[in-house]
Amino acid sequence: MSSRDSILRKIRSLKLDQKPLPEIPDFKGGDNLIEGFSTAILGNKGELLTADELSTKLESGLYPSVYSSVPEFGKFANQALPTDPHSFSKLDLAILKGQFGVAENGAIWLEDSDLGLRAIPFITEHLVIVLDQESLVSTMYQAYDRIGGQHSGFGLFIAGPSKTADIEQSLVIGAHGAKSLVVVLI
Amino acid sequence: MSHPQEAAEFLKDPAKSKWHDDTLWFIRDKRDKMSHSVPEWEELRELASTIKDNVLGNLADYLEKFERNATKNGIKVHWAANAQEHNEIVLSILKEKECKAIVKSKSILTEECHLNPFLEKNDIEVVDTDLGERIVQFLGQPPSHIVLPAIHLKKGEISELFHEKLHTEKGNEDPYYLTQAARHHLREKFLAAKVAITGVNFGVAETGEFVVCTNEGNADMGVHLADTHIACMGIEKIIPKRTHLGVFLRLLARSATGQNITNYNSHFRSPEAGKEIHIILVDNGRTAQLGRENFRNSLKCIRCGACMNTCPIYRRSGGFSYKSTVPGPIGSILSPGLNLQKHSSLPFASTLCGSCTDVCPVKINIHEQLYLWRQEITKAQGTSVKELSMMLGNGIFKSPLAYNYSGKIMRMALKNLPKSMIYNPLNIWGKQRDLPAVPKESFKEWYQKNRS
Numbered sequence: 292m293s294s295r296d297s298i299l300r301k302i303r304s305l306k307l308d309q310k311p312l313p314e315i316p317d318f319k320g321g322d323n324l325i326e327g328f329s330t331a332i333l334g335n336k337g338e339l340l341t342a343d344e345l346s347t348k349l350e351s352g353l354y355p356s357v358y359s360s361v362p363e364f365g366k367f368a369n370q371a372l373p374t375d376p377h378s379f380s381k382l383d384l385a386i387l388k389g390q391f392g393v394a395e396n397g398a399i400w401l402e403d404s405d406l407g408l409r410a411i412p413f414i415t416e417h418l419v420i421v422l423d424q425e426s427l428v429s430t431m432y433q434a435y436d437r438i439g440g441q442h443s444g445f446g447l448f449i450a451g452p453s454k455t456a457d458i459e460q461s462l463v464i465g466a467h468g469a470k471s472l473v474v475v476l477i
Numbered sequence: 478m479s480h481p482q483e484a485a486e487f488l489k490d491p492a493k494s495k496w497h498d499d500t501l502w503f504i505r506d507k508r509d510k511m512s513h514s515v516p517e518w519e520e521l522r523e524l525a526s527t528i529k530d531n532v533l534g535n536l537a538d539y540l541e542k543f544e545r546n547a548t549k550n551g552i553k554v555h556w557a558a559n560a561q562e563h564n565e566i567v568l569s570i571l572k573e574k575e576c577k578a579i580v581k582s583k584s585i586l587t588e589e590c591h592l593n594p595f596l597e598k599n600d601i602e603v604v605d606t607d608l609g610e611r612i613v614q615f616l617g618q619p620p621s622h623i624v625l626p627a628i629h630l631k632k633g634e635i636s637e638l639f640h641e642k643l644h645t646e647k648g649n650e651d652p653y654y655l656t657q658a659a660r661h662h663l664r665e666k667f668l669a670a671k672v673a674i675t676g677v678n679f680g681v682a683e684t685g686e687f688v689v690c691t692n693e694g695n696a697d698m699g700v701h702l703a704d705t706h707i708a709c710m711g712i713e714k715i716i717p718k719r720t721h722l723g724v725f726l727r728l729l730a731r732s733a734t735g736q737n738i739t740n741y742n743s744h745f746r747s748p749e750a751g752k753e754i755h756i757i758l759v760d761n762g763r764t765a766q767l768g769r770e771n772f773r774n775s776l777k778c779i780r781c782g783a784c785m786n787t788c789p790i791y792r793r794s795g796g797f798s799y800k801s802t803v804p805g806p807i808g809s810i811l812s813p814g815l816n817l818q819k820h821s822s823l824p825f826a827s828t829l830c831g832s833c834t835d836v837c838p839v840k841i842n843i844h845e846q847l848y849l850w851r852q853e854i855t856k857a858q859g860t861s862v863k864e865l866s867m868m869l870g871n872g873i874f875k876s877p878l879a880y881n882y883s884g885k886i887m888r889m890a891l892k893n894l895p896k897s898m899i900y901n902p903l904n905i906w907g908k909q910r911d912l913p914a915v916p917k918e919s920f921k922e923w924y925q926k927n928r929s
Binding site for chain 2: 308
């Protein structure tokens with residue numbers, strides 16, 4: 292017998308209590324979504340900028356190599372989407388559009404269609420996510436309700452920059468992924 | 478060696494063990510603040526526990542459903558009855574891909590299966606990419622905590638290690654500097670790896686997707702650059718529906734480190750064009766634990782580590798004292814199921830204070846199970862010293878004369894016995910403890926003088 296069949300048979304041979312799945316109530320969460328989301332992003336060590344502030348920053352030439360999938364900031368981009376993410380190993384900045392944000396924890400949902408390549412938000416040195424402030428939801432419950440049965444090969448919640456506290460619990464921003472996360476609410 | 482002997486090793490450096498104790502308590506405190514900020518926290522714990530009840534009662538059906546959906550999405554599903562089979566499956570994939578070096582993100586399951594030494598014996602270089610795991614891997618140690626693998630080390634030790642392995646400046650202990658050195662070192666490994674291994678936090682039966690959570694982004698960095706992703710998952714990690722992630726992701730990071738959520742929460746449903754995803758569903762003792770009615774609930778664990786951070790024994794004895802892949806209170810109820818002989822001292826490494834049960838996000842009755850394991854172990858080991866003293870006590874309490882005299886004898890003995898009665902190697906509990914101050918008279922004598 293295959294391991295698959297022997298594992299399943301072993302489980303089925305046990306007399307296990309059948310308990311029903313609970314209904315998940317819609318916990319409403321806080322009312323002020325923008326305030327909640329902003330507090331959470333800052334708490335996660337992300338930054339918040341207005342579109343103008345970001346433009347000023349981009350004009351300063353701080354980022355030599357920029358990729359953008361967001362048309363509003365397309366004029367600052369000088370990199371096209373490659374076929375192999377390894378070509379982005381020296382990318383300084385990626386600007387992506389998020390689908391929606393979650394006020395209780397600052398998490399932002401992106402899928403394959405928003406990413407271009409799945410490696411981009413990780414391999415880039417710095418990351419900007421542009422988000423409609425109308426898109427904010429209150430809690431993770433509403434977040435999954437909004438995602439629903441949507442089928443993407445990959446989706447992720449990004450809530451801040453790459454970070455670690457593995458050395459004596461000292462917080463360090465910039466472990467392996469993006470060293471900073473800027474969120475622009477429009 | 479038993480847990481008390483191992484703990485004694487850890488306590489040889491009192492300053493460091495005090496730091497360990499305080500630091501983990503600080504994390505427990507952050508967890509408290511974060512959980513109190515969610516009004517429905519207790520309801521979420523109850524929901525999570527009830528969802529897991531349903532999962533454990535229907536595990537075979539959910540596993541089949543998960544397999545069906547994952548396969549439909551283009552994921553290759555493998556099944557492993559034990560650690561050996563799991564390791565062989567990983568190796569066979571690596572051979573097929575002609576891969577000699579892999580990157581691996583945090584996975585307690587691969588630790589449990591001892592995957593690293595197995596692959597290294599087969600000439601494959603394994604690079605653990607979580608910073609804490611890379612540190613302990615350099616030292617040839619296992620992680621001492623499931624969420625904070627290097628919590629037993631001080632920055633001075635890490636600085637010295639990195640100076641030797643990564644040629645950082647001697648004596649530079651700045652955590653930012655050391656982290657950046659690891660970032661550059663691991664970036665090269667990420668760019669070169671053809672196969673990446675990750676663990677799994679949740680597998681969703683309804684969609685066939687699985688979720689991996691990190692703060693460093695190392696899991697994603699590995700798998701999105703590699704051509705092949707191998708995910709290793711214990712069969713108990715299944716949850717029925719996507720919407721249930723809305724319960725578990727609200728609990729996991731808040732319980733683990735006192736964060737709202739981990740910074741990266743990736744949902745893998747099908748491979749990127751031209752790439753492969755494999756998932757290995759591993760039993761390795763889980764079906765046996767499912768069959769133990771008293772201990773079944775331990776399989777609800779989502780590996781947040783909150784029970785370790787709160788445990789007065791774990792904080793003061795360190796993760797290595799448990800000699801078990803999962804240390805702390807949850808490890809002490811999981812490990813005896815895997816090897817009762819080897820782990821027989823673990824259920825006794827507890828004050829039974831119940832703090833572990835109070836913080837558990839899926840409401841596992843950890844301290845009750847510790848107590849139940851003690852009974853199993855005592856049954857397996859025969860009459861204990863404790864039982865003998867209970868028998869003696871029974872005789873004394875039956876006779877008023879014996880009771881009166883034994884009190885007198887005890888008060889005299891406590892005053893006059895040499896210190897060596899407690900400070901000797903036979904009495905582990907005597908360490909750092911003293912005998913109580915002795916009252917001059919018994920309560921009965923006091924009552925007769927003052928109230929009669």
